[in-house]
Amino acid sequence: MEMINALNVLNSFSLAEIEVGNHFYWEIGNLKIHGQVFLTSWFVIAILILASLAAIRNVQIQKAPSGIQNFMEFVLESLRDLARAQLGEKEYRPWLPFIGTLFLFIFVSNWSGALIPWKIIEIPNSELAAPTNDINTTVALALLTSIAYFYAGFSKKGLGYFANYIEPIPILLPIKILEDFTKPLSLSFRLFGNILADELVVAVLVFLVPLFVPLPLMALGLFTSAIQALVFATLAGAYIHEAIEGYDEEHE
Amino acid sequence: MDTIVASASVIAAALAVGLAAIGPGIGQGNASGQAVAGIARQPEAEGKIRGTLLLTLAFMESLTIYGLVISLVLLFANPFS
Numbered sequence: 135m136e137m138i139n140a141l142n143v144l145n146s147f148s149l150a151e152i153e154v155g156n157h158f159y160w161e162i163g164n165l166k167i168h169g170q171v172f173l174t175s176w177f178v179i180a181i182l183i184l185a186s187l188a189a190i191r192n193v194q195i196q197k198a199p200s201g202i203q204n205f206m207e208f209v210l211e212s213l214r215d216l217a218r219a220q221l222g223e224k225e226y227r228p229w230l231p232f233i234g235t236l237f238l239f240i241f242v243s244n245w246s247g248a249l250i251p252w253k254i255i256e257i258p259n260s261e262l263a264a265p266t267n268d269i270n271t272t273v274a275l276a277l278l279t280s281i282a283y284f285y286a287g288f289s290k291k292g293l294g295y296f297a298n299y300i301e302p303i304p305i306l307l308p309i310k311i312l313e314d315f316t317k318p319l320s321l322s323f324r325l326f327g328n329i330l331a332d333e334l335v336v337a338v339l340v341f342l343v344p345l346f347v348p349l350p351l352m353a354l355g356l357f358t359s360a361i362q363a364l365v366f367a368t369l370a371g372a373y374i375h376e377a378i379e380g381y382d383e384e385h386e
Numbered sequence: 387m388d389t390i391v392a393s394a395s396v397i398a399a400a401l402a403v404g405l406a407a408i409g410p411g412i413g414q415g416n417a418s419g420q421a422v423a424g425i426a427r428q429p430e431a432e433g434k435i436r437g438t439l440l441l442t443l444a445f446m447e448s449l450t451i452y453g454l455v456i457s458l459v460l461l462f463a464n465p466f467s
Contacts, residue, residue: 320448327451330458361444368441 158260168268170257175265178242213237216364220371221378229374232282236275237367240266244329244359248336248352264329264359272326276318279370287377295377317373321366328362387467395464399457406453410446417442 158169189206199207213234217226220233246252247264255262265271287295299310332355339348421439425432459465 320452323452323455324448327455327458328448331451331454334458358444358447361440365441365444365448 156260158257168260168270170260170262171265171268171271173257174246174252174262175243175271178239178246178265181242181246182238209238210234213367216367217371220368221375225375225378226371229282229286229371233367233371233374236279236370237363240275240325240366241360241363243271244363245356247329247333248355248359263333266325267329267333269322269326272322273318275325275366276322279321279373280314280318282370283373283377286374290378298377321369325362325366328358332358387464391464391466395460395466399460402453402457402460403450406450406456410449413446414443417446 160167160169160172185202185206189202193203194200198204214226214230216237217230217233220226221229243264243266247267252262284295287298291297299307336348336352336355339351417439421435424435
């Protein structure tokens with residue numbers, strides 16, 4: 135921490151601040167929450183809601199859709215293909231909203247962090263950035279995924295879901311239990327690490343050479359953050375599918 | 387922070403990322419090489435191969451990212467300071 139702060143002293147460019155582990159705390163009761171994450175998440179949620187509202191404002195069913203309606207239908211269809219590829223034709227529909235929301239929220243968060251010059255807006259103690267570069271956001275999303283696949287398993291098979299743990303052979307039981315913990319851990323760390331790494335690399339490069347040189351890396355950042363949103367949604371779908379399908383059905 | 391703890395943390399952070407990059411590096415090289423061979427053998431499957439390759443590369447990349455998370459914890463949220 136001190137080393138980075140020492141670097142910051144030299145740094146006259148306010149665009150190139152590197153702040154990790156400093157937060158803009160809000161105190162609500164006994165809770166200390168990270169205010170900057172809330173501000174940016176609300177922004178992302180507002181973008182998504184406004185885009186959906188704009189898309190359904192003048193829905194055309196008779197004619198070919200155009201403009202934003204066309205775009206949103208394209209988005210919806212790609213999400214449907216994603217969910218269908220993971221969950222299969224029969225099961226995908228009830229899980230489409232969950233997987234689609236995960237993808238859209240993560241995607242818009244990542245891109246807002248890269249595209250919107252948050253660092254211009256000054257807030258005390260910290261700086262605004264993508265909501266997904268805070269570990270709390272990604273852990274929340276990963277735990278939601280865990281809850282979702284447990285719910286999927288229980289609602290499909292009832293208590294028979296636990297049979298998954300001793301199939302195909304009971305000796306794998308410890309590994310299967312361990313897997314329930316490593317799944318959210320790896321999901322959250324993957325997303326958090328990728329986004330934070332992107333922002334740090336860009337920040338360090340901007341600190342060294344403020345103009346033009348960081349641009350290719352920013353483009354690479356856009357690309358990886360899109361891929362990470364895709365990976366998160368795909369994995370959520372794969373985990374849910376694993377919980378729904380039994381061992382026997384899968385290998386018929 | 388202790389000088390010795392600080393220097394040990396910095397070295398450990400560097401080693402965490404560096405060592406974590408070896409395995410995924412080999413893996414990504416293998417995967418990309420196989421993908422190129424696949425495309426050369428069957429150019430019409432390029433789109434499908436590229437999509438799968440990018441997804442698997444992201445998975446391998448995340449292994450390095452785990453090391454990066456450890457090193458970031460050591461640098462910015464050091465539990466021993």
